Amino acid sequence: EAQVTQNPRYLITVTGKKLTVTCSQNMNHEYMSWYRQDPGLGLRQIYYSMNVEVTDKGDVPEGYKVSRKEKRNFPLILESPSPNQTSLYFCASRKGTGELFFGEGSRLTVL
Amino acid sequence: SQQGEEDPQALSIQEGENATMNCSYKTSINNLQWYRQNSGRGLVHLILIRSNEREKHSGRLRVTLDTSKKSSSLLITASRAADTASYFCATETDSWGKLQFGAGTQVVVTP
Numbered sequence: 312e313a314q315v316t317q318n319p320r321y322l323i324t325v326t327g328k329k330l331t332v333t334c335s336q337n338m339n340h341e342y343m344s345w346y347r348q349d350p351g352l353g354l355r356q357i358y359y360s361m362n363v364e365v366t367d368k369g370d371v372p373e374g375y376k377v378s379r380k381e382k383r384n385f386p387l388i389l390e391s392p393s394p395n396q397t398s399l400y401f402c403a404s405r406k407g408t409g410e411l412f413f414g415e416g417s418r419l420t421v422l
Numbered sequence: 423s424q425q426g427e428e429d430p431q432a433l434s435i436q437e438g439e440n441a442t443m444n445c446s447y448k449t450s451i452n453n454l455q456w457y458r459q460n461s462g463r464g465l466v467h468l469i470l471i472r473s474n475e476r477e478k479h480s481g482r483l484r485v486t487l488d489t490s491k492k493s494s495s496l497l498i499t500a501s502r503a504a505d506t507a508s509y510f511c512a513t514e515t516d517s518w519g520k521l522q523f524g525a526g527t528q529v530v531v532t533p
Binding site: 315342344346351352353354355356359361367369370399401403408409410411412413414415416418 | 452453455457462463464465466467470510512514518519520521522523524525526
């Protein structure tokens with residue numbers, strides 16, 4: 312089944328404790344992206360990657376890192392999480408310039 | 423800042439009625455996409471319309487695009503309770519890869 316898989320789906324952590332949210336897709340898509348969703352703000356793009364070893368900042372990259380060492384994986388790294396990074400995070404992928412396929416989301420709470 | 427903004431923010435209708443929501447954006451686009459989200463789940467792609475297209479249909483969905491007014495509309499005909507969801511427009515400009523979402527329209531369809 313074609314899918315985008317995110318882990319963990321739910322996480323509660325404390326300020327400053329490094330964490331990684333993994334994202335994997337099995338559709339051989341070149342493009343992958345991370346979004347955060349906050350009430351009233353819709354989805355805001357954090358980082359995206361057009362292909363392996365190619366990453367670019369979205370609209371809200373501060374406090375986040377990404378890497379794209381393999382085509383299927385695009386982890387989101389929070390080196391020192393803060394409470395304002397409490398959010399619902401979505402990973403998405405696509406082939407070419409068409410529709411995005413989304414994961415089910417990762418709900419992160421930073422205390 | 424967000425590229426696309428949906429209007430209205432919320433819409434409540436009865437089954438069988440049509441639902442129309444609008445999306446306005448600020449800069450020239452290559453394509454505009456509509457997505458649906460059920461309560462905190464991942465987004466699902468509905469329709470993509472390119473800048474040289476004016477109207478597209480998919481089942482009970484009709485999307486129009488007016489590039490002179492920088493606006494798009496999504497019409498759901500003969501709505502069903504299962505159409506209850508949030509609907510988002512997303513725009514992609516010449517900066518391929520930066521797909522920006524609006525804040526969404528929350529649609530409630532009552533039986």
